[in-house]
Amino acid sequence: METITTGKRLKALREDRGLSQSQLAKKADINSRVLQTYEQDDRDIAGAKLKTLLKVCVALECRLEDIVTDDETLALIAAYNRR
Known part of the structure:
Protein backbone atom coordinates (compact mmCIF):
# COMPACT_ATOMS: atom_id res chain seq x y z
CA MET A 1 0.00 0.00 0.00
CA GLU A 2 1.33 3.43 -0.99
CA THR A 3 1.77 6.01 1.75
CA ILE A 4 -0.02 9.30 1.16
CA THR A 5 2.61 11.90 1.94
CA THR A 6 2.11 15.55 2.74
CA GLY A 7 3.47 16.45 -0.67
CA LYS A 8 1.02 14.15 -2.42
CA ARG A 9 -1.90 15.57 -0.45
CA LEU A 10 -0.82 19.11 -1.26
CA LYS A 11 -0.41 18.32 -4.96
CA ALA A 12 -3.79 16.57 -5.11
CA LEU A 13 -5.54 19.55 -3.50
CA ARG A 14 -3.82 21.95 -5.90
CA GLU A 15 -4.74 19.85 -8.92
CA ASP A 16 -8.33 19.46 -7.68
CA ARG A 17 -8.54 23.26 -7.70
CA GLY A 18 -7.19 23.34 -11.26
CA LEU A 19 -4.11 25.35 -10.31
CA SER A 20 -0.53 25.06 -11.50
CA GLN A 21 2.29 25.36 -8.98
CA SER A 22 3.06 28.88 -10.14
CA SER A 32 7.11 28.75 -6.22
CA ARG A 33 10.31 26.86 -5.33
CA GLN A 40 8.17 16.72 -3.87
CA ASP A 41 8.59 15.99 -0.15
CA ASP A 42 12.11 17.43 -0.43
CA ARG A 43 11.55 19.53 2.67
CA ASP A 44 10.54 18.24 6.09
CA ILE A 45 7.09 19.75 6.54
CA ALA A 46 7.63 19.98 10.30
CA GLY A 47 10.42 22.44 9.53
CA ALA A 48 8.14 24.54 7.35
CA LYS A 49 6.98 27.93 8.44
CA LEU A 50 3.45 27.74 9.80
CA LYS A 51 2.72 31.12 8.23
CA THR A 52 3.67 29.78 4.79
CA LEU A 53 1.50 26.69 5.14
CA LEU A 54 -1.44 28.80 6.32
CA LYS A 55 -1.07 31.01 3.23
CA VAL A 56 -1.27 27.87 1.08
CA CYS A 57 -4.36 26.71 2.98
CA VAL A 58 -6.09 30.05 2.46
CA ALA A 59 -5.25 29.99 -1.25
CA LEU A 60 -6.56 26.41 -1.57
CA GLU A 61 -9.56 27.11 0.69
CA CYS A 62 -8.70 24.13 2.87
CA ARG A 63 -7.74 23.38 6.46
CA LEU A 64 -4.20 22.74 7.63
CA GLU A 65 -5.33 19.24 8.61
CA ASP A 66 -6.18 18.58 4.95
CA ILE A 67 -2.48 18.87 4.11
CA VAL A 68 -0.50 17.71 7.13
CA ALA A 78 5.35 23.30 18.89
CA ALA A 79 7.94 24.99 16.66
CA TYR A 80 5.76 28.09 16.38
CA ASN A 81 5.27 28.27 20.14
CA ARG A 82 9.03 28.03 20.76
CA ARG A 83 9.58 31.31 18.91
Whole structure:
Protein backbone atom coordinates (compact mmCIF):
# COMPACT_ATOMS: atom_id res chain seq x y z
CA MET A 1 0.00 0.00 0.00
CA GLU A 2 1.33 3.43 -0.99
CA THR A 3 1.77 6.01 1.75
CA ILE A 4 -0.02 9.30 1.16
CA THR A 5 2.61 11.90 1.94
CA THR A 6 2.11 15.55 2.74
CA GLY A 7 3.47 16.45 -0.67
CA LYS A 8 1.02 14.15 -2.42
CA ARG A 9 -1.90 15.57 -0.45
CA LEU A 10 -0.82 19.11 -1.26
CA LYS A 11 -0.41 18.32 -4.96
CA ALA A 12 -3.79 16.57 -5.11
CA LEU A 13 -5.54 19.55 -3.50
CA ARG A 14 -3.82 21.95 -5.90
CA GLU A 15 -4.74 19.85 -8.92
CA ASP A 16 -8.33 19.46 -7.68
CA ARG A 17 -8.54 23.26 -7.70
CA GLY A 18 -7.19 23.34 -11.26
CA LEU A 19 -4.11 25.35 -10.31
CA SER A 20 -0.53 25.06 -11.50
CA GLN A 21 2.29 25.36 -8.98
CA SER A 22 3.06 28.88 -10.14
CA GLN A 23 -0.61 29.91 -9.94
CA LEU A 24 -0.93 28.60 -6.39
CA ALA A 25 2.36 30.18 -5.35
CA LYS A 26 1.20 33.53 -6.71
CA LYS A 27 -2.22 33.20 -5.07
CA ALA A 28 -0.59 32.26 -1.74
CA ASP A 29 2.10 34.95 -2.13
CA ILE A 30 4.94 32.47 -1.64
CA ASN A 31 7.96 31.44 -3.67
CA SER A 32 7.11 28.75 -6.22
CA ARG A 33 10.31 26.86 -5.33
CA VAL A 34 9.07 26.46 -1.75
CA LEU A 35 5.80 24.99 -3.00
CA GLN A 36 7.69 22.71 -5.37
CA THR A 37 9.88 21.34 -2.57
CA TYR A 38 6.82 20.72 -0.38
CA GLU A 39 5.09 18.79 -3.16
CA GLN A 40 8.17 16.72 -3.87
CA ASP A 41 8.59 15.99 -0.15
CA ASP A 42 12.11 17.43 -0.43
CA ARG A 43 11.55 19.53 2.67
CA ASP A 44 10.54 18.24 6.09
CA ILE A 45 7.09 19.75 6.54
CA ALA A 46 7.63 19.98 10.30
CA GLY A 47 10.42 22.44 9.53
CA ALA A 48 8.14 24.54 7.35
CA LYS A 49 6.98 27.93 8.44
CA LEU A 50 3.45 27.74 9.80
CA LYS A 51 2.72 31.12 8.23
CA THR A 52 3.67 29.78 4.79
CA LEU A 53 1.50 26.69 5.14
CA LEU A 54 -1.44 28.80 6.32
CA LYS A 55 -1.07 31.01 3.23
CA VAL A 56 -1.27 27.87 1.08
CA CYS A 57 -4.36 26.71 2.98
CA VAL A 58 -6.09 30.05 2.46
CA ALA A 59 -5.25 29.99 -1.25
CA LEU A 60 -6.56 26.41 -1.57
CA GLU A 61 -9.56 27.11 0.69
CA CYS A 62 -8.70 24.13 2.87
CA ARG A 63 -7.74 23.38 6.46
CA LEU A 64 -4.20 22.74 7.63
CA GLU A 65 -5.33 19.24 8.61
CA ASP A 66 -6.18 18.58 4.95
CA ILE A 67 -2.48 18.87 4.11
CA VAL A 68 -0.50 17.71 7.13
CA THR A 69 -0.91 14.78 9.49
CA ASP A 70 -1.72 15.14 13.17
CA ASP A 71 1.91 14.53 14.18
CA GLU A 72 3.13 17.10 11.67
CA THR A 73 0.55 19.61 12.88
CA LEU A 74 1.70 19.16 16.46
CA ALA A 75 5.33 19.62 15.42
CA LEU A 76 4.46 22.82 13.54
CA ILE A 77 2.56 24.23 16.49
CA ALA A 78 5.35 23.30 18.89
CA ALA A 79 7.94 24.99 16.66
CA TYR A 80 5.76 28.09 16.38
CA ASN A 81 5.27 28.27 20.14
CA ARG A 82 9.03 28.03 20.76
CA ARG A 83 9.58 31.31 18.91
